[in-house]
Structures are given as structure tokens and as C-alpha cells.
Amino acid sequence: MVAPVAVHRLLERVQSMLHRGETRAVTEILRRLHPADSSDILYRIEPDAQHAILQELPWEEVADVLEELDEEEMVEVVQGLTVVELADVLDEMEPDMAADLIGELDDQTAADLLDEMETAAGVAPLLDYPEDSAGGIMNSPRHMLRRDMSAGQAMQFLREHYDDAHDLFYLYVLEGGVPSIAEAAPEAVTEQGKLVGVVSLRSLILADPAVKLEAIMELDLLTATADTDQEEVARILARYNLLAVPIVDDEDRLLGIVTVDDVVDIIEEEATEDIYRLAQVHEEAVIFSPLPRAIRARMPWLVVNLGTALVSSTVVAQFAGTIAAVAILAALMPVVAAQGGNAGNQSMTIIVRSLALGQIDLKDFWAVFRHELGVGILHGLALGALVAAVVYVWLGNLILSAVIGTAMVGNFLVAAVVGVLVPMTLRRFGVDPAYGSSMMVTASTDILGFAIFLGLASYFVAWLV
Amino acid sequence: MVAPVAVHRLLERVQSMLHRGETRAVTEILRRLHPADSSDILYRIEPDAQHAILQELPWEEVADVLEELDEEEMVEVVQGLTVVELADVLDEMEPDMAADLIGELDDQTAADLLDEMETAAGVAPLLDYPEDSAGGIMNSPRHMLRRDMSAGQAMQFLREHYDDAHDLFYLYVLEGGVPSIAEAAPEAVTEQGKLVGVVSLRSLILADPAVKLEAIMELDLLTATADTDQEEVARILARYNLLAVPIVDDEDRLLGIVTVDDVVDIIEEEATEDIYRLAQVHEEAVIFSPLPRAIRARMPWLVVNLGTALVSSTVVAQFAGTIAAVAILAALMPVVAAQGGNAGNQSMTIIVRSLALGQIDLKDFWAVFRHELGVGILHGLALGALVAAVVYVWLGNLILSAVIGTAMVGNFLVAAVVGVLVPMTLRRFGVDPAYGSSMMVTASTDILGFAIFLGLASYFVAWLV
Structure with a gap:
């Protein structure tokens, strides 16, 4: 907050x-x-x-x-x-x-x-329950009624037994068991009846007071279990425009409710977490964090990235001889690496967000992979041709221009592969795919981008000097 | 969807x-x-x-x-x-x-x-109204009542005049004017009374049927005007746990309502938009977009980045003589550039998200700037010392290690300055600060990172060979 x-x-x-x-x-x-x-x-x-x-x-x-x-x-x-x-x-x-x-x-x-x-x-x-599960964010259900009560009786019952109404979104209709009031604790609830329907406050108000709850209740229940991830519950509520999602056990007994106000906060927090993790900032960071906290949230990732940057330095160092002979290669190699990094992070980000929104899951791996590979090949050919043309105009060496164009295509393929593989693998092992993906994608496209470009340049070095 | x-x-x-x-x-x-x-x-x-x-x-x-x-x-x-x-x-x-x-x-x-x-x-x-303003997402207010109606009369009135209840969240209490029913169009509403309070359905149900609406209505109204940005309305609703926000004109006449189900979608869409823009992907991209659409969403940013990468190439090219003499500089220069890029993007991302969440605005510029500069100096000193130590152990040249350490401090300062300046300037000119910030921050830390490191190295080149 x-x-x-x-x-x-x-x-x-x-x-x-x-x-x-x-x-x-x-x-x-x-x-x-x-x-x-x-x-x-x-x-x-x-x-x-x-x-x-x-x-x-x-x-x-x-x-x-x-x-x-x-x-x-x-x-x-x-x-x-x-x-x-x-x-x-x-x-x-x-x-x-x-x-x-x-x-x-x-x-x-x-x-x-x-x-x-x-x-x-x-x-x-x-x-x-884990803090980020439905069980960790639910509240005790309090507004439970029998299906044979009339709308008028239900209102009367509510007026008599509830004073604090901040969590009244729906009435929950139970079959068997006894309608309970505010004191009902989750353990008590498990001794009660099955959840058979919900009545929204608007249908209660608009109903004829004599009509029974079972006649106005919604039967097509969207429920979740207590171990459902909070993001999944948020998704159900958002997708179906609900004000609350009932949380039930495996015999459909009502354990709790997750309400829209909590879901709004969850959606905002989860988005902030993803945005920060993608930018390699710990999600606890806030603007104006005291310096020690700000540094705790950011420096660890900088140190990790320093490590990967030094590894890619050692790759470049292998080609010191070629660079000493053709110094312009030093000016061109970051172009190949950066383009791969940008393309890989584009693919990775789309996948991370689509996983978070539940638009894809691991079973879609091959479909996503084929799609991103197609995009990568087209981008590689287009931008490879473009950079080859610019380099030819700038430096007038056709072989150099072919080398950088080819290296670019190669690094776009690397970008497509790691852009898909990294977030999908993290998800496979139960790690948030936003976590560390940027670092791994960029490290791969840097290291392989340098290696492909300088490797090709070394092979053709006789034509470049 | x-x-x-x-x-x-x-x-x-x-x-x-x-x-x-x-x-x-x-x-x-x-x-x-x-x-x-x-x-x-x-x-x-x-x-x-x-x-x-x-x-x-x-x-x-x-x-x-x-x-x-x-x-x-x-x-x-x-x-x-x-x-x-x-x-x-x-x-x-x-x-x-x-x-x-x-x-x-x-x-x-x-x-x-x-x-x-x-x-x-x-x-x-x-x-x-613009599509992304409160006016563009509001619906006509339909549930308007007089303050002297009783709770029981209000329920009776609702039962008689409304059948479709999907947008019934609150009752709006007007002073003067005539309570209108479903057909009320926004123009009609402007001839009506001022909005003086809202009654939630839960308080209506729990109230004694004889009590007047004015006795149970909430007076402390959180409203917005039709030209308010939809993100701002979403923020008000989320922050104060509301189910709907009334949209009023400058004389407090009710023009419409924005409801929580729309706000949930807005929060999710705006987060996706920011995530995609920060990763330099057009927000229309979706997973499995047909290839032409996928490429339209991504290639323009790759081309822009190719442009900035080529500009930084020309900076490196100025130092071709130094690099030819000391080829290891080519291996080290991306380290300086990448660390600046990462740090700059961390600052920029925190600022973009804090602006989006309304945690800061332009008036906070200097406070944010001082804070990020402090973080940047500490990061620069720590990581500059670390990289200097690693380079000394690796290559055994004290001057080279001092050069890279100093360049690192310099580029962390560049990162802090552009990390704040870029998003704040975009906001100042009414552009979404997520838009293009990554590209500008990275271009600055690349170009200046290369220039500082290679400039210092050229000055001390006699000690490096």
C-alpha cells in the first residue's frame, strides 16, 4: 500500500x-x-x-x-x-x-x-495455508443460509444476526447442515452442508420476498480449493466478473470466500512483482526505500550480471588476436549481442506475461517454440540484411558485411531458443518465470553473439584486414 | 480477453x-x-x-x-x-x-x-469521451433515488422498475431532481439533482425498512470527473475498496458509474501494457499473434535499437587505435556498458511503476533524483571496486584495473541520471513513461559507458600495453 x-x-x-x-x-x-x-x-x-x-x-x-x-x-x-x-x-x-x-x-x-x-x-x-494460496487470503464465510428460506426471511435473518456488513457480497446456500452466523469458524463449517448455490445481493433485493432462495440462487458455481494459487483465484474472479469466489473442500463444503477487493490488490501486486523481477529488481523495492533496503533489492542482481558479463569478456578475450588485427570488430560486436538480447527479451517477456495470465502453460511449449522460432528467423533475416547493408556502406568491406549479417541471423536464433527455453524451464521447476529470466537470456545472447561474430570474423580474418 | x-x-x-x-x-x-x-x-x-x-x-x-x-x-x-x-x-x-x-x-x-x-x-x-478516460468506460447511472425514500420503499421501487440487475452495485441518492429509471440517458441526468450520497446494497438489506435513505447513505463520496484517466479511476476504486465510482460533472451531477469488473480488466491491461512497453514490444502483441502482427509489434523497436547500437559503434570506432594496441579493452568495455544499462533500467523501472501506481509525480523529481543518485554512487563504488579487483587478479595491470573501476563509477552516475530523467521527461510531455524508456536508457549507458572507459584507457594507454 x-x-x-x-x-x-x-x-x-x-x-x-x-x-x-x-x-x-x-x-x-x-x-x-x-x-x-x-x-x-x-x-x-x-x-x-x-x-x-x-x-x-x-x-x-x-x-x-x-x-x-x-x-x-x-x-x-x-x-x-x-x-x-x-x-x-x-x-x-x-x-x-x-x-x-x-x-x-x-x-x-x-x-x-x-x-x-x-x-x-x-x-x-x-x-x-501458504500466504499466496486461496486458503491464505480467504475469510471465513459468514452468510450461509438454507435453500428453503424465502428471500424475505433471509433479509430478516441477516438484519437480526449481522451488524458488520463489510464482507457481505453473496449469500451462500447450503444443503443439509445448519445455517450458522458470524461465529462460524472454518472447522465448524466442515461439519456443515454442501454448498449448492449462491445468491447475489442484487437478486435478493429484486426478488419477490416470498420466493425461496433455491429459486433465485445461481447453480453454476465457480469455486476454488484452499490450495489454489492466489493468482489463479484472481483470474477466475476477473474472467467471470465475480465479486467473491467461494473456497470449498473436496466435498464441496464451504471453507471461506475470497473477495474482489483482495483480488484487486493481488492483481496489482503480482503485476508489480513481475515488472520488478523482469527488470532484475527484488519485488520488495519501493520508491524512496531507505538506502540499505534499496541496495539489498538491486545490488545482488548487479553482482550476478557482473559475473555473466565477465564470462562473456573471457569469450571476447579468446579473439584478442583477431581484434588487434581488425579493431573495428570491437565496435561491431556489441551490435550483434545487443540485438540478440533485445529480441530474446521480447520473446521471454511475452511468454512470462502469457504464463502469468494463464494464456499458455507448459503443454504449449512446442507451439510457442515454433512460433518464436519463426519470428526469430524473419527478424534475423530482415535485421541481418539491414545491418549488413549499413556496414557495407560505412566500411566498404563485403566480407565484413556478410560476417555481421550471418552472425546476426545466428544470434536471433539463439535469442528465440533461449527466449522460450528459459521462462518455460523455470516454470517447469516451479520457479516464477519472471525470476532471473532477463539475466539468463541476456547472458546467452551476449556470450553466443560474441562467439558467433568473432568466430566467423577470425575464420575470414584474411579478408577483413 | x-x-x-x-x-x-x-x-x-x-x-x-x-x-x-x-x-x-x-x-x-x-x-x-x-x-x-x-x-x-x-x-x-x-x-x-x-x-x-x-x-x-x-x-x-x-x-x-x-x-x-x-x-x-x-x-x-x-x-x-x-x-x-x-x-x-x-x-x-x-x-x-x-x-x-x-x-x-x-x-x-x-x-x-x-x-x-x-x-x-x-x-x-x-x-x-476518449476511450481511456472515465467517460469512455462509464455506464449510465440507473439506480437513482430520492433521499427521503425509506429503505423499504427503495427496495419496492427497485423491484418494480428494474429487471436486469447486472450493474446494480450501489444506489445513488440525489437532492432535487426526479428519481429516474432505466431509460435515463446521460443528457437527462444533467437536468437532475446533485449527487449527495450512496447506499450500498448491503446497508440497504441490513437497514430497518422504515429508515430513510439519507440516514444510511455514505456521505463521504469518492467521485471522479468524466475526463479523469481510467487508470486514476481504477486507483481510487482499488485503494478505497469500492465496487463502483460515480462520475460527476463540475456541479456534482451524476453522469455515470465505473464498476469494479471493468476496473479489474483495466488494471490487468495497463500492467500488461507497461510490461510489454518496458520490454520494447508493442502492447498489441499476444502470444501466438499471426506472424505479420507479431513482427509489427516487435520489429520497429529492434530497428530503433539497431540505430542506437550503430551510433555507439561509431563511438567505439573513434578508439580503434587504442583497441588495436590493447585488444583486451574490447573484452572489458561491454562489462562497463552492461552494468550501467542494468542499473539504469532498475531505476527507470521503479520510477515507471511508481508513476503508474500514483506513488510519485513530477513534483517529486528532485527527491527521486537525490535518492537514485545516492543508490547509484554506492552501487558504482561497490561494483567498481569489485570489477577492479577481478580485473587486477585476471590481468595483473593496476592501471587497467583503476581505469575500469573509475569508468564503472562514472557509468553508474550516468545510469542514475538517465534512469530518472528519461521517464520523468516523458511523463512531463504527456507520453507514457514506459514507452521508449528502455531504449533511451540503454543507448545512453552504452554510448557514455564506452566513451568513458575507452577515453580513460586512451589517456593511460602507455601504461596498458
Whole structure:
């Protein structure tokens, strides 16, 4: 969660107020903001001031603010709270967010917190699921009703049993089992009936109050299981324009729901992660990261790339004799390498994004490979001819121009092969294909680009001097 | 809109059925699928088969399927329809989607269509807004009520006047003016009252039926104007966890609503666009694009990069004498250039994404610049020292190792400067900062990296041979 510009400016005012000791006034400003905004400010001020402000706020409001931060940020902000205080805050939070926070703590603190919490029964089961699975982002389903209730009865039931409605998107209709209310914890749910349908709030409102839920419920359910990847759940919700996806076990019993507001955040985060990984920046990087964090996010990749660049140096060094004789080769060799690098990264990026969007999977390997090879051959021929022409006009040596043209075609083929092979292989081994692909593609097209060009040039060196 | 894997496979079956002439059977398969899936298949089959299937489907179903495609895809699919047929289809579509389709047609066809359409009054005003503005993606607001209605009356009113509820997310409460129903076109709306609040369906359901809307409405409205960029609207919705954002004119009269399902698509599309642009691929590229389209999406950038690579060649060529004397310089110079390129692209990518997410704007230029310069100096010193050490161990020449270390620091400074300057300057001139940034950053760090390294090496050449 990061501030839009207006908040970023308000932060400066808040900081100078805090320097003058006006903690209470700052607290009042924060309370008047949307939690999405106040959380940004709270996260960016000094720990002492954070602590003082948390003490001034009711726990529900602390919970609202924390829910807007990511896990690491939450943990930083709550550092000063005692276990008892933090348990009170966690009781006010949505179970999935509480579980995310607890998941960041050491085992002892987590156990102590769960002992203190009143809502532990709803939160503890979520800790068993990986953070980026449907189980890790779902909330307990609360709005479960029997199929033989009428629309009017359902509304009456909702009015009597629910006060806080922020997670009310659909009603879930169960067969067998007993309709439960807010306290239902996931364990309790597994003793209940099967999910047979969902009723949207709009159909509930528009229905004749006398009509039964089973007559207006949607039967064609799109569900996911708790171990589904969060990106996959996001994709289902986005593709079918849903507001929430029910998460069920293998007997169709309702375990939880994943809601559209969480999915919007997931889609944005996953895109940022891919963009940063493709640019060889660790996904934790944010603009204005403190220097040590900024460097931790970027330097490791620079060091790895320095390694691959030095390996390609040793390849060039093998041809020192040829270069000493025909120095212009040094000027031309980066052209061959760079074109291969650009083409390889184009192929790789399209594949990485298509994998992320679920447009292709590993079974499409050969189709993708043939397609990219076709593109690579055409690009190689076109750009090889172009560079050969430019070099001939520039330097007037036909053999040199043939050498660079041929090397270019060769490096475009290398680019197509590694551009497909690298991301597909990473996916095959369960690694995010955005991760390290740029480095590997560029290293390959540099090393082989230099080798092909200088190798050919050495063979024909007699015609080049 | 692109197929998930299962649909991609179903397509093969459909195509062989079509080869056997089983159009009717295919139509039945498509009707049983969700429009998000059937649209994918329809788009990918032969135009003749498309046309035959469209003729078999009721116009409402054609409309549902078209709504899942993007503008260009819609136009391809409806090519065979007459103006009268297409007008019937458009009447069944959501106004924003109908406007997108009409916006792709020539002026004469568009005018003919609007003459034929029954819903022209709701669609025509949307044609005035750019496609990527809030005005271009909004739908006519339909659920407008007076503040003195009770919750029970409001539900009764909705039941009586609305049958199709797919765009019912919130009720909009107006002051003055008359509550209107489905037929309200944007022009009509401007004669109505000011928007004073919104009521979510959940608060409507949970409210006592006797309570007035003004008592349960949300007053703290987050609105946007019709000329707001669609990304900005998406950001407001995502940040504040809304299901729809009301679009108002400068007197707070309601013009339309932008809904969460559209925003989810926008966030995904904008991320794909940025990822592709950063990798120098035109955003229209998709996996398995036909070869001519794939090449149109990629070759222009390769040609531009070939141009910049040849410019950097001419820089290297200036130092041919030095390289002929000390050929190992040719092996080392790409290291300096590549490290600058990587560092510059890291800075640039973080800035491009932060601009896209609204975390920074042009006013933050100096703060960003200082930050990136700090990171660049530290990276330059660390990696310059590292490469100097490696080169000394490898080649045993202290002067050469000092030259490459110094050049590295210099090129990291170049990287920091251009990594900030390029995206910020593009934004300043209203160009998407993802567009062309990679090319410009890499060209700068190549050209200046070669120049600094070879320039220093030429100065100290006596100590290098």
C-alpha cells in the first residue's frame, strides 16, 4: 500500500507537527482520513510517534488501519504493543489479515497471541495455508443460509444476526447442515452442508420476498480449493466478473470466500512483482526505500550480471588476436549481442506475461517454440540484411558485411531458443518465470553473439584486414 | 480477453467440428459456456463460421459474447452483420461497450447505426469521451433515488422498475431532481439533482425498512470527473475498496458509474501494457499473434535499437587505435556498458511503476533524483571496486584495473541520471513513461559507458600495453 501524491504531501505536515509534540492533533487528523490514507502516514513516521498514536486510537480503528498495510509493514507498526494489546487489535481484524500478521511472528509470540485472542478459532486454521494460496487470503464465510428460506426471511435473518456488513457480497446456500452466523469458524463449517448455490445481493433485493432462495440462487458455481494459487483465484474472479469466489473442500463444503477487493490488490501486486523481477529488481523495492533496503533489492542482481558479463569478456578475450588485427570488430560486436538480447527479451517477456495470465502453460511449449522460432528467423533475416547493408556502406568491406549479417541471423536464433527455453524451464521447476529470466537470456545472447561474430570474423580474418 | 488453457484446448475440438460442417452443434456448445469463454472461441474461428454462428444466436447472447472482447476484436467478429442487425445487437449491450465498438467504425457507419439504435440516446454522449478516460468506460447511472425514500420503499421501487440487475452495485441518492429509471440517458441526468450520497446494497438489506435513505447513505463520496484517466479511476476504486465510482460533472451531477469488473480488466491491461512497453514490444502483441502482427509489434523497436547500437559503434570506432594496441579493452568495455544499462533500467523501472501506481509525480523529481543518485554512487563504488579487483587478479595491470573501476563509477552516475530523467521527461510531455524508456536508457549507458572507459584507457594507454 503506497500513498497517492496528496497523502505523500500531508506526511510532511504531520511530521513537523510531531516534531512540535502535537501527537493528539495528528491522531485526530489520521482519524478523519480513510484508513487507506492514514495507514500510509502512520507507517512512515517515527516508531515512537507510531506507538503514541496507536495508544490514542480505539482498537477497531487500529485494526482498520493495519488492514491497509502489507504483512511486513503491519509487524513494524505494532512492534511496541504488548501481546494482550495486539490480541485485542487482532480480534477486530479480518481473519485473513490477522493470519497474515501472525504468520510473520516467531512461533512463541504467535502461540501466545492465539491463546489471548477471542477469534483464534477463526484465524488459526488459516495459518496452515501458504500466504499466496486461496486458503491464505480467504475469510471465513459468514452468510450461509438454507435453500428453503424465502428471500424475505433471509433479509430478516441477516438484519437480526449481522451488524458488520463489510464482507457481505453473496449469500451462500447450503444443503443439509445448519445455517450458522458470524461465529462460524472454518472447522465448524466442515461439519456443515454442501454448498449448492449462491445468491447475489442484487437478486435478493429484486426478488419477490416470498420466493425461496433455491429459486433465485445461481447453480453454476465457480469455486476454488484452499490450495489454489492466489493468482489463479484472481483470474477466475476477473474472467467471470465475480465479486467473491467461494473456497470449498473436496466435498464441496464451504471453507471461506475470497473477495474482489483482495483480488484487486493481488492483481496489482503480482503485476508489480513481475515488472520488478523482469527488470532484475527484488519485488520488495519501493520508491524512496531507505538506502540499505534499496541496495539489498538491486545490488545482488548487479553482482550476478557482473559475473555473466565477465564470462562473456573471457569469450571476447579468446579473439584478442583477431581484434588487434581488425579493431573495428570491437565496435561491431556489441551490435550483434545487443540485438540478440533485445529480441530474446521480447520473446521471454511475452511468454512470462502469457504464463502469468494463464494464456499458455507448459503443454504449449512446442507451439510457442515454433512460433518464436519463426519470428526469430524473419527478424534475423530482415535485421541481418539491414545491418549488413549499413556496414557495407560505412566500411566498404563485403566480407565484413556478410560476417555481421550471418552472425546476426545466428544470434536471433539463439535469442528465440533461449527466449522460450528459459521462462518455460523455470516454470517447469516451479520457479516464477519472471525470476532471473532477463539475466539468463541476456547472458546467452551476449556470450553466443560474441562467439558467433568473432568466430566467423577470425575464420575470414584474411579478408577483413 | 484471452483463453485460459482449457478453452484453448476446446477450440481444437470446435474447429474440427466446423470442418465437418456441424455449425449448429458448435453453437450449442458455445451457448452452454460462460460468455468469457465462448467469446474466446468465437473470436478464433474462421469468419464464415463466425457469421453462421452469430445468425443462430439471439441478439442478447451475441451482445453478452461481444462484451467480453476488446474493441478491435468486436469489430472483426461483427463484420458480416448488416447495420440493422448490428443496431439490434448494440441495443442489448452495455452502453460503454456499445460506444467502444461504435468508436472503432468509420463516421458514416457510426451515424447510420446510431440512427437505427433504440438506445442511441444513452450511447451517443459516451462517444465524446476518449476511450481511456472515465467517460469512455462509464455506464449510465440507473439506480437513482430520492433521499427521503425509506429503505423499504427503495427496495419496492427497485423491484418494480428494474429487471436486469447486472450493474446494480450501489444506489445513488440525489437532492432535487426526479428519481429516474432505466431509460435515463446521460443528457437527462444533467437536468437532475446533485449527487449527495450512496447506499450500498448491503446497508440497504441490513437497514430497518422504515429508515430513510439519507440516514444510511455514505456521505463521504469518492467521485471522479468524466475526463479523469481510467487508470486514476481504477486507483481510487482499488485503494478505497469500492465496487463502483460515480462520475460527476463540475456541479456534482451524476453522469455515470465505473464498476469494479471493468476496473479489474483495466488494471490487468495497463500492467500488461507497461510490461510489454518496458520490454520494447508493442502492447498489441499476444502470444501466438499471426506472424505479420507479431513482427509489427516487435520489429520497429529492434530497428530503433539497431540505430542506437550503430551510433555507439561509431563511438567505439573513434578508439580503434587504442583497441588495436590493447585488444583486451574490447573484452572489458561491454562489462562497463552492461552494468550501467542494468542499473539504469532498475531505476527507470521503479520510477515507471511508481508513476503508474500514483506513488510519485513530477513534483517529486528532485527527491527521486537525490535518492537514485545516492543508490547509484554506492552501487558504482561497490561494483567498481569489485570489477577492479577481478580485473587486477585476471590481468595483473593496476592501471587497467583503476581505469575500469573509475569508468564503472562514472557509468553508474550516468545510469542514475538517465534512469530518472528519461521517464520523468516523458511523463512531463504527456507520453507514457514506459514507452521508449528502455531504449533511451540503454543507448545512453552504452554510448557514455564506452566513451568513458575507452577515453580513460586512451589517456593511460602507455601504461596498458
